[in-house]
Amino acid sequence: MDRANETAMSEREAIEALEALGLSNYEAQVFVALQRLGGGTAQEVSRNSEVPRSQVYGTADGLAERGLLEVIESSPKTYRPVELSTARQLLTERLERETARAFDTLEELRATDRSPAEGDVxxxxxxxxxxxxxxxxxxxxxxxxxxxxxxxxxxxxxxxxxxxxxxxxxxxxxxxxxxxxxxxxxxxxxxxxxxxxxxxxxxxxxxxxxxxxxxxxxxxxxxxxxxxxxxxxxxxxxxxxxxxxxxxxxxxxxxxxxxx
Missing domain, CATH: 3.30.870.10 (Endonuclease Chain A)
Known part of the structure; x- marks a missing residue:
């Protein structure tokens, strides 16, 4: 397998992992592209991902609201990812909160009797x-x-x-x-x-x-x-x-x- 294919596979795996942590596909792609670029404009992010340029702006702003990106108010606007250790902590804490919220709700909803019906296995x-x-x-x-x-x-x-x-x-x-x-x-x-x-x-x-x-x-x-x-x-x-x-x-x- 050549280096280009290895890189593509690594990026796909990173995108899938970020989706599992709660990011949308576009959010994951933008975040991964910015890791490679170190920082860039919407046009540069679009060229290095499968996210249309028109969608990069809203997606990047959403990541910034989560604390995952810095927005540099230049012309054109530039985006830069936060440190990976910071991103790891933010995503982990968010996943833990969502997990707790989901299971607290399920605990309230579940029936107290969970035995099979008569004769069931x-x-x-x-x-x-x-x-x-x-x-x-x-x-x-x-x-x-x-x-x-x-x-x-x-x-x-x-x-x-x-x-x-x-x-x-x-x-x-x-x-x-x-x-x-x-x-x-x-x-x-x-x-x-x-x-x-x-x-x-x-x-x-x-x-x-x-x-x-x-x-x-x-x-x-x-x-x-x-x-x-x-x-x-x-x-x-x-x-x-x-x-x-x-x-x-x-x-x-x-x-x-x-x-x-």
Whole structure:
């Protein structure tokens, strides 16, 4: 790839990144062009971007209002970008404000009951959303929680905290695992059941059962990079059937463990 193409690609990437930070396409193009020029008139900016000259004026004035450009009142008018460290701080602060405003509004709008309707199955993709859902389901438990944690990494700090807090309210909490190191997490009323070497566990992934009626099953995908997908169902007939299978498998494993 020649240098001109590399430069063009770098500028496109910079423009896309600035758009992600909240600038319009024209604003991003003007800002990038001025980085290369160091400063310039509307005509010079237009020649070094895909922004029509007639659109440069309003776009540059808008950037100046945000504190991203200096306007030199010469004839013709000249624009000069502020220091990149200043621009980074201004855009970051603006993004944080808009993010906070959006999620504060969403918090006010969202329904308090986010469980699937009777008989429905919900799906999730991504480790963090699944971790959050597991912790939320544990927090809603009334009597029983069983969490299958194939590895130590499966039991995140967030989930461990949710399990301990549930146990502190009188909920029966059990962690089933093949990882001996998790015995050390058997505190705060949380029982850790480690499958023995004579009765090895072959878990497909993480699993959660709450109150014998809510079940979440999660497994890693074959995608690259590897992700985690999960399905869960709330207080439903499907949930109770899956819970019965989990309960039966756990009791069978305990019996074999006692016999070994």
């Amino acid at each position: 919900a799906t999730l993709r991504g480790r963090r959303p699944i971790d959050d859902r597991i912790a939320a389901l544990v927090a809603d438990a009334d009597s029983t929680v069983v969490f299958v944690s194939p590895t130590a990494e499966s039991l995140t700090g967030e989930i461990a905290t949710a399990l301990r807090e549930a146990a502190s309210t009188g909920v029966s909490v059990t962690v089933v695992t093949a990882e001996p190191s998790l015995r050390d997490r058997s505190d705060g009323g949380v029982e850790v059941f480690v499958m023995s070497e004579d009765n090895p566990a072959d878990f497909a992934g993480r699993a959660l059962m709450v109150d014998d009626r809510t079940v979440l099953l999660a497994a890693e995908t074959d995608s690259s990079p590897v992700e985690e997908e999960a399905l869960w169902t709330g207080d439903s007939s499907i949930g109770r059937i899956l819970a019965a299978f989990m309960r039966s498998g756990m009791e069978s494993g305990r019996d074999r463990h006692r016999e070994s």
